[in-house]
Every structure is written in structure tokens, then in C-alpha cells.
Amino acid sequence: MKAAVGDRIAILSRHLDETVREGEIVEVHGAGGDPPYVVHWLDSGHTGVLFPGPDARVRPGEHDRVGGIGGGRAKQWQVSVAVVEYDTGETKAHVIAHTGQRVLQSHGRARRLVGDTDAPEIGDEVAVGRAFLALGEELLDQAARDVEDVEGHRTVVRRSEDGSAG
Structure with a gap:
């Protein structure tokens, strides 16, 4: 998994009653975009270090998006x-x-x-x-x-x- 500052990361839920969490990557501590990441979580407003697992998905930040790149966007209301x-x-x-x-x-x-x-x-x-x-x-x-x-x-x-x- 590779990421850059400004990318979005979503942690997918494993069960129907769990929510999808989405955050913005504010720091990348690994070499070449590797984890760990410092993530600002959109649902709670908290910021913390994340070592993403297999349930994590990274989406390029708005600065890297061209046209309608697929993959979706996780939001929580x-x-x-x-x-x-x-x-x-x-x-x-x-x-x-x-x-x-x-x-x-x-x-x-x-x-x-x-x-x-x-x-x-x-x-x-x-x-x-x-x-x-x-x-x-x-x-x-x-x-x-x-x-x-x-x-x-x-x-x-x-x-x-x-x-x-x-």
C-alpha cells in the first residue's frame, strides 16, 4: 500500500452493523509512501497513527484526481x-x-x-x-x-x- 499526504483512506467494515471510517492522510512516515500514516479521521476529528490492514483502501487526494477515476468515496453521515x-x-x-x-x-x-x-x-x-x-x-x-x-x-x-x- 502506497499513499501520499492529502490522500483519503477508508477502513471498510467487516460486518453490516459496523460503519466505514474515512480519514485524510496528513503524514506519511514510511519510505516511498509506505505506512505508517498519520490520519485525521473525518467522523471523530481525531488524529492518530495508522498501520493499515487488508481492510484499508487508499484513494488519491483531490490534487491527484483526473476526471472520474473509479473506486468510490466513503462518507459517513x-x-x-x-x-x-x-x-x-x-x-x-x-x-x-x-x-x-x-x-x-x-x-x-x-x-x-x-x-x-x-x-x-x-x-x-x-x-x-x-x-x-x-x-x-x-x-x-x-x-x-x-x-x-x-x-x-x-x-x-x-x-x-x-x-x-x-
């Missing part, structure tokens, strides 16, 4: 969900997404009808589900605004890749 259940049968959810570029927020609400069984987890699911739907709409609206800023004209970002509404 932080999403937090807060749920409040009221004695009145109402549940409110607040979802916050930290994208690394901006923070987006949305809200969702659910209300138990008179005579319904008291099952708070259902209200949680409905309120959080509605908050995530609203967050999805906000993300698509933000993407459309970003495209407009880059392209200089109005645009619409469709809800699905194939053009359907769902």
Missing part, C-alpha cells in the same frame, strides 16, 4: 433521532442529519386516536417514519438547490432513479 411521548397520546420525533457539509432537520408527529390501544412503540414508529420522510424531501429539495447553484438554472430532482414517484 451522523443522524440522530429524538422521540418524545406525551400522556395525551401524541408522539413527536425530531431527526437531525449532519452531512459533513450542512445540518438538516425534520419533524414528525403521531397521535393515538380515542379508543386505540396504548402502544407507544407504534407512535414512535409513525412519528419517526414521518420525520424521515420529511428529511428525505428536504434532502431532495437541497440537492435541487445545489444543482441550481452549480448549473445556473432551475431543476427538479426526482424522487427515484427511474423517474417514478416512489
